[in-house]
Amino acid sequence: MFAPAAALLVLLHAGQPQGHALPATSTEVPWPGVTAGLSRPFERLAAGDRLPAPGSALRASQQPPPPQPAQPTVEPPPDALKPIVPATPLDPAVLASRPPLQLVVIDPGHGGDDTGVRGAGIEEKQLTVDVARRLRGLLEKSGLKVLMTRDADMTVDVTSRAAAANTARGDLFLSLHANAAHSPTPAGAEIYHLLTDSAVDQVRQQTLKSTVTIPVAAGGARPLAILPWEMAQAPYIDSSTVFATIVAEEMKPRVPLASTPVRKGPLRVLEGVAMPAVVIEMAYLSNPSQAKVAASDQFRNAVAQALHDSVIRYRRRLEEAKSR
């Protein structure tokens, strides 16, 4: 069913749609090619920094986090990861007081050799990173941490983008893209969340029931649920759908929307992301008039502002749910 190359991802990520990211314990960048905010380096989050969530794919945290360094449990992408920073056991009461959304992962689509869509002199890879930088500035002003999967014209494969988000233990994943069609007619922004078919769901159910036991440095062992890489997004699809709807609503008064603004599909970049995640196709560069609009600062600022407001609105929703 799945590609032999599909790595098994041990879902160390204990988060859920209402995950609780904690202050960083390191200032390392996850790995080369993954960049952080312009104003400060990305602060790496520690393993075990999150409370276990009922229904979460992660079962390991049913036990208190070990006091000693956790084993690196995320299978490294081609660019080898460094071991995850040791976690310090935290008081659950302290954890409960943490904001439900702290780290936003922005994924500017394409880059490097992969230009993406071209239209009216615009390359998708340039548009995505430009809007991503604008969005990062707005989010940081609102007190959120931001991780960008690329901040330069460089090639980053799809799997590494998801791995970067998971390793950083992000709370929300926004992948920015520009669309194309087989005719010049289509126009408007679209927001995608993941679609899984019935067979994938069956695999998901099977894997959710299975756990493995791994030794910990302090002695003893801890059980971990494992999921195929393609299954990482499955527990978050409902949250992703909610966020996609919010994005569409926030974009509607500011930029043109497609006739079907919220769509779903088996998008590769979303499958391995263990947090609510969407792909935002900002405009159709295959439509000459849309490409011309997309070149303007006005359009790019409008998209960035709409996405910022979507994140803030989603965070407020999580906070309200948490307080109930």
Place this chain on the structure above:
Amino acid sequence: VTSKRVVALGIAALLVIALAAWGAMKYLTRPEEPAPVVEAQAPVSSAAPASTAHITATLFYASPNGQALVPVRREVPLAEGVEAQGTQIVTAQLAATPPHISVIPKGTTLRAFYVTERSEAFVDLSKEISTAHPGGSLAELLTVYAIVNAVTTNLPKVQRVQLLVEGKEVETIAGHVDVSRPLAQDTSLVRAR
């Protein structure tokens, strides 16, 4: 007298048996006469070459607004066996047929088509499926599911379809849709004409 009577009865009996046998042979051989069979085969074997026999298949093209697939009934050559028929269906799907709006990049050809015992079809396409693709999530979804839906709609034996490029498994054809595993039919992208 007695012996003459016996001989006469024997001759009569032989005549009766011979007559019955002749009648029986004539009756029994009638259904095996080739004429009706020849008449039935004539339209295919002689009047029409096998290559022109066809089936009516459902293929998929872009809708007028470019944001969905529309089903189109088209005749494709009849072939013997599911793999040969699948080859004909995919070949027809890849071909540009104006005025229908093709969702297949120009120059894309079929390298191979085969079906596994698990009812999964593998469609091996030339590199143009990737290199000539316009990109974008929607365009890629339409391309992938035009092929997946064409195969699964017309070949009931096939449950899932995996795309290969130049004989190799790939993650995506243009950076978006996961084709690293067999995909089931998705009719959510299909609109009535």
